[in-house]
Amino acid sequence: MSTTDPSVSESGPEADAEPEAGTGRESxxxxxxRAARRAFTLRPYAEVTMRGIAADAGVSPSLIVKRFGSKEALFNTVADFRPAADALFAAPPQALGRHLVLTMVRLxxxxxxxxLLRVVFSLGNDDERTLLRERFREQVTDRLAAILTGPDPQLRAELIAGxxxxxxxxLSLHxxxxxxxxxxxxRLADLYAPGLQRLIDGD
Incomplete structure (x- = not known):
């Protein structure tokens, strides 16, 4: 992957501009x-530009350079599922099914x-899709399997991830x-969580 986007200037009057903290607006x-996640999901890596991401995010390209350094570094941030996993798995196993549903909706x-869906719908080349799948397996599925007790934890973790x-x-389709x-x-948790919880419990 190339780490340089020629459309990006390192400087500009709005380089540090972003919504003020505490205003309730997105940082x-x-x-x-968010814009990068959408861009890398909908288009191959080579077609994504920092300028396009900046336009979608409502910030200057130079701010992206300041915050992330390069397109490759930004892609690696998008390909990191650990923040989502931290939130999803922050409950004891006996309450995890309902927590997973509620947290997914809130996230x-x-x-x-x-x-999570970018692991399925990414239009990148084989290397990029492979990286996303490997990160997802390591950071989500394998981490979940380590939490589970009882028989077939890896299989159950894969089914829960699915x-x-x-x-x-x-939810996206409709x-x-x-x-x-x-x-x-x-209400979503009432309907969906029991099936998840059965997989978590290993019944």
Missing amino acids: GREAIV RDRLRGDP QLLGLGAT RPDGAGGRTTPD
């Missing part, structure tokens, strides 16, 4: 990561997009006016 970094709202991806895909979008997180 510059959050907006950049989708906060991130304005699904925290259920989470399916939930995200379903937006903006699908029933899922009109349903409370608690």
